[in-house]
Amino acid sequence: MDADVAVVGLGTMGSMTAWQLSRQGVSVLGFEQFGIGHDRSAYGGGSRRFRIASPLVEETPFIKGSYHMFRDLEQEAGQQLLSYSGALTIGDPDSQRMKNVMRSIQEYDLRHEILDDHEAMRRYPQHRLLPGEVTVWDEMGGVLRPEQIVIAAVNRARKLGAQVHSYTEVKDIQADETGVTIIAGEDEKEYRVGKVIVTAGPWANKLVPNMNKIYSAQRIIMTWFIPESPEQFTEEKFPNFSRLSGGRHIQGTPAIDGRLVRVSESLERAKYDSADHFDKNVSVEDILGVREAVKELIPNLNPDPVSIAPFMDGFTTDGLPIVGSTSKNENVILLCGFSGQGFSQSPAMGEIAAHLAMGNKTGYDIKHLSPKRFGL
Ligand SMILES: Cc1cc2nc3c(=O)[nH]c(=O)nc-3n(C[C@H](O)[C@H](O)[C@H](O)COP(=O)(O)OP(=O)(O)OC[C@H]3O[C@@H](n4cnc5c(N)ncnc54)[C@H](O)[C@@H]3O)c2cc1C
Structure with missing residues (x-):
């Protein structure tokens, strides 16, 4: 085994997931197709609004739970990442x-x-x-500082032992009952891990089969x-x-x-x-x-x-994210499709994905976010 868990895509959700796993002492292999903090995807532009009182009431518990986690990341990174305005x-x-x-x-x-x-x-x-x-x-x-947050979370994960491969695209994910093989980079190198968490944002349907009908960038x-x-x-x-x-x-x-x-x-x-x-x-x-x-x-x-x-962001047809293991293989966990709403809830979502990968229960109600609702 190269690591306990692979995280595919170190953007918003992937950086938080890698940070949360590493904090729990889980060994992590992280892959990002571009540089850490790049501006080609869902978190660019320098600012994200953070508000807990949301018109989408079902996302409120995840955002409320994220508030203190952003503050924890600030403490660990030694810089302000969310203003108090x-x-x-x-x-x-x-x-x-x-x-x-x-x-x-x-x-x-x-x-x-x-x-x-x-x-x-x-x-x-x-x-x-x-x-x-x-x-x-x-x-x-x-106001959240998205690029600083992604970089801070990846750096914390690295300090806690995560191996980070930037400019390394994951080309394929092959899962079986005993684990997952990840094929990544121009040389199509193979890595073996116990579980994979797919945090590929707008690109998720390129890696996960049968998503095209319910997913778009x-x-x-x-x-x-x-x-x-x-x-x-x-x-x-x-x-x-x-x-x-x-x-x-x-x-x-x-x-x-x-x-x-x-x-x-x-x-x-x-x-x-x-x-x-x-x-x-x-x-x-x-x-x-x-x-x-x-x-x-x-x-x-x-x-x-x-x-x-x-x-751009990854959107689902019902506007809710996809969070949980696929019905085909428990070792493949999806955390994607945040449909224009995800940054504020990302620390809580990273924590949930980390719990799922470690086989622990989460305190949040995530039944309505299951990949199974789309037959995945
Ligand atoms: C313009 C805009 C404004 C927004 N405003 C707000 C806001 O104010 N408040 C708020 O809470 N939310 C907001 N959102 C939503 C929020 O930013 C997104 O929901 C969130 O960033 C999505 O995170 P993600 O991890 O799913 O995707 P990303 O952050 O895009 O991460 C996916 C990562 O995976 C990488 N990747 C993909 N495929 C592969 C592969 N095969 N191999 C390796 N790496 C791969 C990508 O390069 C990327 O880095 C906004 C979104 C946009 C686009």
Whole structure:
């Protein structure tokens, strides 16, 4: 045996899984097709919003469980990875989305404040609110630094003994009753391990058979804007936000570099059968919507984006991730398909995958996330 567990893909989920396994004293072989911290996949772009009060109530326990784990990683790495600025969700109080946010707060007892439109515009004058809109402030929210987090988790795993192979693509996974053979790299070298955890994000359907019908890589575009006065858009004054206002759905993060504010629009996403076909070009039509939204809703930003970058995530047809062993072979564990929502829950998900690989029970309810629901 070359190791107890192989982790295929050291991006968001893979870095956390390798860290969690190594912390438990499990020997790990990690493979990443690009460099650690690369920008071609689901975690690029410099920031991810963290909020616990989620309109997808079922993801709240995983995000809540992740909060302290991000703080643990900060301690171990000796750097700040998640800011303390809170998070705003803004919208029509009668909408299902805002009702779900309130449900998430009540069911999981989250520290929060609810502001009416006048109070919210007094505290956050950067937002132009529509009459009657409500703003929910989630105290434990903040902005995650995704590339630093992936690098910190992989470095911790390495320090604890994990063997990391970057620029090494896994070409095939062959599982049997006694373990798993991994074939990786240009020289197609074989490695033998007890179990494999597939954390290949948008590329998962390239490695796992029979996934194509329920899985796709989808593009999410990020856009950055210049503020009239940068001091109005610091982390302290302008927390990360998500807004559904007058049919426009935008989200964003403050000027963490002291210069550019990110505002992205939730659009219909370009879909790719294979992540290898991902197109990094963005057309003018793709950014006209966010330009209008910025003009209307955050008027102190110059509405023409100064930076535009597309990334992709692995999406399932039901929008929920795939977490657990395959029905064909218990030694193959899938942790993929996070459908645009995964970064905030990644430490808890890494811990769950580590427990499954070690044959331990997890305290989280993951039945609804099983690969078996898709016949995998
Ligand atoms: C633009 C954008 C904005 C987002 N905003 C938020 C947000 O604000 N908050 C939030 O919580 N979530 C957000 N998400 C979602 C979150 O970032 C993703 O769900 C999460 O990063 C997915 O992690 P992953 O590990 O599945 O994929 P990845 O992080 O992409 O990791 C997969 C890794 O596997 C590697 N790999 C693939 N195939 C192989 C192979 N054969 N051999 C070796 N390596 C391989 C890849 O190179 C990659 O490094 C956003 C996503 C996008 C795209």
